[in-house]
Amino acid sequence: MTYTNVGKPGALENHPSRPYLGYGLGLRTEYYDTILEQQPNVDWFEIISENYMVDGGKALHYLDRFQERYPIVMHGVSLSIGSTDPLNQDYLHRLRALVERVNPLWLSDHLCWTGQGGHNVHDLLPLPYNNPVVSHLVDRIKQVQDFLGRQILMENVSSYVTYTHSRMSEWEFYSTVVEQADCLMLLDINNIYVSAINHGFDPIDYLNGVPLERVQQFHLAGHTDYGDFVVDTHDHPIVDPVWDLYARAVERFGPISTMIERDDKFPPFSELMAELDQARVIGDNILGKQQCTA
Amino acid sequence: MHSLRNLKSLQAAFKRHLFTGDGDIVEHIVSMENANNEQRMNTYTNAYYGRLVETLAGDYPAVQALLGEETFTALCHDYIRAHPSTHYSLRWFGRHLPAFLADAPDTRNRPFLAELASLEWTFVNAFDAADASVLDESAVSTIAPEDWPAIIIKFHLSVHLIDYHWNILDLWRTVRDEEDIPQPQALPGVSTCLIWRQDLTTRYRILETDEAGAIKAAMQGASFAGLCEIVTCALPAAEDENGQLEIALRSAGLLKTWLAEGMIVGLS
Numbered sequence: 288m289t290y291t292n293v294g295k296p297g298a299l300e301n302h303p304s305r306p307y308l309g310y311g312l313g314l315r316t317e318y319y320d321t322i323l324e325q326q327p328n329v330d331w332f333e334i335i336s337e338n339y340m341v342d343g344g345k346a347l348h349y350l351d352r353f354q355e356r357y358p359i360v361m362h363g364v365s366l367s368i369g370s371t372d373p374l375n376q377d378y379l380h381r382l383r384a385l386v387e388r389v390n391p392l393w394l395s396d397h398l399c400w401t402g403q404g405g406h407n408v409h410d411l412l413p414l415p416y417n418n419p420v421v422s423h424l425v426d427r428i429k430q431v432q433d434f435l436g437r438q439i440l441m442e443n444v445s446s447y448v449t450y451t452h453s454r455m456s457e458w459e460f461y462s463t464v465v466e467q468a469d470c471l472m473l474l475d476i477n478n479i480y481v482s483a484i485n486h487g488f489d490p491i492d493y494l495n496g497v498p499l500e501r502v503q504q505f506h507l508a509g510h511t512d513y514g515d516f517v518v519d520t521h522d523h524p525i526v527d528p529v530w531d532l533y534a535r536a537v538e539r540f541g542p543i544s545t546m547i548e549r550d551d552k553f554p555p556f557s558e559l560m561a562e563l564d565q566a567r568v569i570g571d572n573i574l575g576k577q578q579c580t581a
Numbered sequence: 582m583h584s585l586r587n588l589k590s591l592q593a594a595f596k597r598h599l600f601t602g603d604g605d606i607v608e609h610i611v612s613m614e615n616a617n618n619e620q621r622m623n624t625y626t627n628a629y630y631g632r633l634v635e636t637l638a639g640d641y642p643a644v645q646a647l648l649g650e651e652t653f654t655a656l657c658h659d660y661i662r663a664h665p666s667t668h669y670s671l672r673w674f675g676r677h678l679p680a681f682l683a684d685a686p687d688t689r690n691r692p693f694l695a696e697l698a699s700l701e702w703t704f705v706n707a708f709d710a711a712d713a714s715v716l717d718e719s720a721v722s723t724i725a726p727e728d729w730p731a732i733i734i735k736f737h738l739s740v741h742l743i744d745y746h747w748n749i750l751d752l753w754r755t756v757r758d759e760e761d762i763p764q765p766q767a768l769p770g771v772s773t774c775l776i777w778r779q780d781l782t783t784r785y786r787i788l789e790t791d792e793a794g795a796i797k798a799a800m801q802g803a804s805f806a807g808l809c810e811i812v813t814c815a816l817p818a819a820e821d822e823n824g825q826l827e828i829a830l831r832s833a834g835l836l837k838t839w840l841a842e843g844m845i846v847g848l849s
Contacts, residue, residue: 337670342738343712345781365669371589378669403592407666408599409632409674410625412592420588447624449611452591485621487613515615518624 305503306392308358310567311546317553319349326356327560333546336363336394340381354389360504360544361386361394362473365407368427368441369400369414379434386435393503395440395473398424398461413446416453416460421467428468440503441465442473445481445510445519457482458496465501472497474543475506476533477519484517490532494539505545507533507566522551525562530569537573545570598622599629600665633661633674640675641701643756644682644694647765656687672709676702693747693765700749700774703741704785707778710739715843721836724848730806734799734836735847739778742788742796744771750787779843791815792835808832 309330314322316338322329332353339346353359365378386394399411414420432439443461455463465472474497483490509523525547537543545566549559597603610618634657638645645653664677679702682688683695715737724732748766755762773793776785788796794815795808803811809832816827839845 337672340670341672341709344709344778346709347712348781367669371592375669400592401669402666403589403596405667406596406600407669408596408629409666409671410628412595412625415588415591423588447616448618448621450591451609451611452587485615487615516620 305500306544307542308360308392308544310563310570311360311544312559312563313362313546313548313550314353314359315549315553316346316349318556318559321556323349323352323356325556327556329357329560329563331358331360331392331544331546333360333362333548334389334391336361336382336385337365339385339389350389359389359391361389361391362442363394363396364409364411365401366396366431367401367407368396368398368431369412369420369424370403371400371423372403372405374427374430379431383435386437393438393440393471394435395442395504397444398441398464399444411444413444413448413450414460415450416455416457418454421460421463424464425468428464428470432468432470438470440471440473441468442475442506443478443482444475445478445485447485447516447518449486456488456492456496457486458493462497462501466498470501471503472501473504473506474502474536474540475508476536477506477508477510477525477529480529480532481510481517481519484515491535494532494536499540502540502543505533505536505540505543506548507545507562508548508550520551521548524554524558525565530565533566534569534573537570538577541577542570542574595625599626600662602626630658630661632671633657633666636671637675637678640705641678641698643701643753644678644698646756646762647694647697647752656682656685659685672705675705678702691765693749693752696743696745696747697749697752700743700745700753700776703743703776704783707739707741707776707783710737710778713737713846716840716845716848718837718840720840720845720848721833730804730809732805732848733802734805734808734839734845735849736796736800736839737777737844737846739776739783740796740800740844741776742793742800743774743776745774746771750774750785777842777844784842789815791831795832795835796839805832805836808835 311331311333312329314332314334334350339350341347363382367375397411399413401410401412402408428439428441441464443457479490479493483493507525507529508521509525511518511520511523547559547562547566591609594606598606607618607622610621612618634654637657637660638653648656660678660681663681666674668674679695679698682698683692688694746768748763748768751763752765773788774785775788775796776783791812794811798807798811809828812828812831816824816831
């Protein structure tokens with residue numbers, strides 16, 4: 288499938304090989320019918336891959352409907368690229384089958400581990416930032432990319448712990464992995480903010496520390512604020528400091544496909560659309576200014 | 582701890598903390614002013630149990646309602662420790678709960694809980710069973726009369742039968758419809774419930790004895806003649822001519838119903 292209307296009219300060219308989709312949403316069952324009825328002004332949708340790794344029923348039925356109407360990208364939560372268990376071949380085959388069915392613009396997962404010793408803990412657990420772990424990840428990302436026959440995007444996760452084994456900053460670690468593995472970045476702006484609060488670093492240092500040409504997608508989301516500690520829950524509206532950080536990210540990286548994740552305490556769809564409009568206003572305003580001064 | 586081998590031991594220690602509260606990992610976590618190392622690990626532990634309890638509550642709302650939230654959550658924690666997830670998808674995490682309830686000291690003396698859980702898990706399985714084109718009632722017209730006895734029925738993969746001894750359908754339905762939940766009661770005998778997905782809607786229906794027997798036999802590969810024998814057993818007056826007609830009408834009627842309800846994918 289080809290999308291002739293992927294780029295927004297007047298959108299800046301950024302990296303020649305980097306597609307720009309505009310402003311999207313995470314596709315969630317709570318909004319299936321509303322989206323199909325209203326056909327809202329959403330440029331693209333991101334699906335959670337595992338939700339469609341089923342044999343039949345509603346999920347795949349709706350997926351087909353959305354595919355007819357919107358560009359789709361796939362986002363996984365179970366690759367467990369950082370685990371010391373062997374890569375799960377069942378999972379990879381199921382993932383490849385879904386890629387063949389959906390034909391997504393791209394697919395992503397997280398730079399983390401989700402299980403060990405044959406167990407899955409269903410959480411995006413952080414890794415120690417050091418060279419042996421970089422090598423471990425690079426080797427496995429290459430295996431996955433070879434298996435799928437395409438580049439994947441790796442996303443930074445929110446974290447609550449720093450291991451005593453870490454020897455470099457998260458952004459240095461992340462950048463080194465994607466450069467060596469020759470994969471792309473899904474930069475989660477909220478996760479950078481959450482981790483910055485929890486670990487006491489400057490989120491601008493993070494943005495400045497990752498390679499421009501590797502970033503292909505942004506995530507935005509809300510979180511739960513406990514004052515000096517923040518938990519990434521995706522159940523609140525996006526807060527002003529994250530909007531500000533997003534603006535800085537657009538200034539640095541240019542036109543990057545941006546979407547909002549909402550996974551709990553689902554508001555009326557109109558509220559989510561208002562948030563998406565806010566992202567659009569912030570992003571297009573900066574991109575427009577950049578275009579004027581170019 | 583810089584080698585890959587040590588990443589493995591680090592991950593094993595992290596997992597042990599989630600599973601058992603083992604503290605080996607804690608000394609390898611940096612404490613800061615805003616949160617010490619234990620508080621930081623607790624964020625993961627709370628999320629781990631919270632997410633899995635939420636998954637079980639989603640799959641087993643009636644069991645949760647019967648037990649009450651507090652008891653259900655405590656029972657889920659026992660289940661999580663007994664059956665840690667081994668699948669990449671949460672879809673499969675709750676699959677052992679019916680057997681767990683049948684065996685656990687706190688619930689085995691209330692067998693309706695395991696039966697109710699079996700019912701709810703069967704709904705989960707019917708919901709996303711593999712898609713397949715179903716036959717409609719016109720399919721019977723293509724079969725020659727002499728071929729009928731040997732016909733084998735192939736059901737849609739969403740078709741399941743549940744044998745039950747308690748009023749679990751009343752319990753389940755009242756929870757679903759947010760009505761007053763009746764007292765669990767043993768039934769005078771065994772009953773059978775049919776569960777399947779018609780198009781995108783998961784359905785259920787309580788079966789007469791002969792229909793339950795016929796579907797069970799057909800699912801095990803019995804021919805249409807075999808199904809007629811089962812119907813015969815349920816109709817004591819089958820010896821005379823009227824009885825034979827009654828068998829034929831009942832058998833054909835069952836088949837027609839199954840076709841109309843979108844349960845059959847093949848007649849061969």
